[in-house]
Amino acid sequence: MGIEQRPVDRRAALRLLGGVGVALVGGDVLAACSRADGPAGGPAGGPAGGPAGTAVGGTAPGTGGAGTDPPVLASAGGRLEVTLTAAPGTYNDTSPGPTLVVRPGDELVITLENRLDGDTNLHTHGLHVSPEGDGDNIFATVAPGGRRTYRYRLPTDHPSGTFWYHPHPHGAVAAQLASGLAGVIVVEDDLDRLPALAGATHRVLVLGDGAGGGGASMPQMTQGREAGPTTVNRQTAPRYTARAGALEHWRFVNASPSRIHALHLDGGVLHLIAADHGRLARPEPIDELVLSPGERAEVLVPVRGAGPLTLTERAYDRGRIAMGPMMGTADAGWAGTVLTVDVRGTVVEAPAVPDRLRPEPDDAGPVTRARELTLDLVMGMGAGGGMGRGGMGGGGAGMDAFRIDGKAFDPARTDITATVGDVEEWTIRNTTTIDHPFHLHVWPFQVLARTGSATPPRGWKDTVDVPANGEVRIRIPFRDIPGRTVYHCHILDHEDMGMMGVIEVRPR
Numbered sequence: 001m002g003i004e005q006r007p008v009d010r011r012a013a014l015r016l017l018g019g020v021g022v023a024l025v026g027g028d029v030l031a032a033c034s035r036a037d038g039p040a041g042g043p044a045g046g047p048a049g050g051p052a053g054t055a056v057g058g059t060a061p062g063t064g065g066a067g068t069d070p071p072v073l074a075s076a077g078g079r080l081e082v083t084l085t086a087a088p089g090t091y092n093d094t095s096p097g098p099t100l101v102v103r104p105g106d107e108l109v110i111t112l113e114n115r116l117d118g119d120t121n122l123h124t125h126g127l128h129v130s131p132e133g134d135g136d137n138i139f140a141t142v143a144p145g146g147r148r149t150y151r152y153r154l155p156t157d158h159p160s161g162t163f164w165y166h167p168h169p170h171g172a173v174a175a176q177l178a179s180g181l182a183g184v185i186v187v188e189d190d191l192d193r194l195p196a197l198a199g200a201t202h203r204v205l206v207l208g209d210g211a212g213g214g215g216a217s218m219p220q221m222t223q224g225r226e227a228g229p230t231t232v233n234r235q236t237a238p239r240y241t242a243r244a245g246a247l248e249h250w251r252f253v254n255a256s257p258s259r260i261h262a263l264h265l266d267g268g269v270l271h272l273i274a275a276d277h278g279r280l281a282r283p284e285p286i287d288e289l290v291l292s293p294g295e296r297a298e299v300l301v302p303v304r305g306a307g308p309l310t311l312t313e314r315a316y317d318r319g320r321i322a323m324g325p326m327m328g329t330a331d332a333g334w335a336g337t338v339l340t341v342d343v344r345g346t347v348v349e350a351p352a353v354p355d356r357l358r359p360e361p362d363d364a365g366p367v368t369r370a371r372e373l374t375l376d377l378v379m380g381m382g383a384g385g386g387m388g389r390g391g392m393g394g395g396g397a398g399m400d401a402f403r404i405d406g407k408a409f410d411p412a413r414t415d416i417t418a419t420v421g422d423v424e425e426w427t428i429r430n431t432t433t434i435d436h437p438f439h440l441h442v443w444p445f446q447v448l449a450r451t452g453s454a455t456p457p458r459g460w461k462d463t464v465d466v467p468a469n470g471e472v473r474i475r476i477p478f479r480d481i482p483g484r485t486v487y488h489c490h491i492l493d494h495e496d497m498g499m500m501g502v503i504e505v506r507p508r
């Protein structure tokens with residue numbers, strides 16, 4: 001499929017993401033930025049590729065190439081205007097698509113062009129912006145050959161952090177995301193100018209796997225498609241280079257359609273500094289970073305220089321559905337090397353991690369309304385349906401299907417009505433034998449309790465994994481921004497099967 005390069009707004013001046021991003025102005029440059037899915041050197045100038053020697057899981061051909069960052073398009077003067085051309089597997093010929101860097105208060109204008117052979121649309125996952133009209137409206141779709149302009153106004157108090165964009169056409173979300181259609185949105189603010197962070201090497205690390213974008217079988221959809229080694233920016237086991245004494249700042253996005261990534265760093269320490277929505281008050285050294293689909297995290301990694309850093313993934317058991325001889329054939333999860341950082345220079349003392357990042361996060365406030373939601377599996381005849389356009393390989397009558405409160409997604413039905421100013425507490429119960437990462441659009445929440453977590457996940461969140469046969473309690477302040485949108489399981493095959501509900505938040 002021919003890709004016509006659209007000019008990108010010339011006003012979009014560039015900012016380098018700490019010197020490792022490829023800064024771009026104009027669509028002409030986009031063409032020059034091929035994805036490094038081979039061992040070719042990337043802009044980070046890493047060492048010659050070699051096999052990832054310590055992989056304990058599968059490796060794929062072309063592993064060990066120099067790690068690269070997606071291209072960057074940054075706002076200037078309070079505005080970023082870009083065209084994203086969705087073609088099979090890419091936005092603007094790259095996967096991940098360009099990283100969009102904006103600031104609180106900015107206007108972000110995205111014209112989406114559909115060069116796919118099916119409907120698509122765009123969702124800005126995590127942004128606290130209006131879901132109405134030409135905002136983050138996932139009910140509207142763009143037909144093949146069509147285009148749509150989205151206008152997102154970020155509130156001036158929008159948290160800084162790592163967000164992302166991906167397609168959201170019900171029934172085809174998993175396939176389009178798995179094909180490579182995803183990109184990162186960075187909201188920068190003055191925290192990024194903290195002296196300690198300003199000198200850091202910033203990297204965008206979009207996690208994925210080998211699950212392809214084609215049709216999936218009913219058992220694959222039931223389990224959630226997942227395959228092959230974990231990828232970083234669509235590369236397998238990339239190698240990066242850092243210098244001894246440097247502070248590395250990594251922005252992770254779990255863009256896998258189903259895989260839960262449990263990450264551990266050999267040779268160094270991960271200091272968690274941000275959850276889905278912005279910075280924590282203080283960094284926290286962690287042994288393992290677990291990210292379910294849709295979740296983000298930022299970490300700082302001080303580089304001592306005593307040897308390479310190896311980010312490994314531990315197998316994560318997210319449960320399985322065994323409904324009969326045809327079902328429940330999932331493997332136990334992938335383990336292996338995710339990325340390696342080679343360190344240049346002699347051993348030095350590790351640079352300090354700042355001990356304070358922002359004021360203590362405010363509390364959501366007293367609860368005005370409590371609700372219970374049930375994530376369930378409806379068995380047998382008539383459970384199917386809820387499939388959107390061109391349902392992928394199943395979901396018809398007679399199939400079992402995941403539901404929320406027993407109901408399949410219906411865009412015409414409003415399942416939850418809330419009011420601006422309310423603070424709601426939701427208990428989300430999972431009655432199935434598989435984890436479901438629960439995601440709410442637009443309004444961030446705090447996690448009060450989660451089965452299996454001694455301490456609930458920190459910070460403001462928009463996605464939280466509800467473990468198999470477990471529950472999660474969240475508190476959501478609907479402080480501002482009325483509108484109608486969705487909440488759903490972020491195993492996107494489940495969402496495509498109908499595991500999604502509609503929420504409308506009315507103005508007070």
Ligand code: C2O
Pocket residue numbers: 123125166168294439441488490
């Ligand atoms: Cu990242 Cu409604 O999704």
Ligand code: CU
Pocket residue numbers: 123124125126439440441442
């Ligand atoms: Cu979302």
Ligand code: CU
Pocket residue numbers: 402435436437489490491494495499
């Ligand atoms: Cu699910």
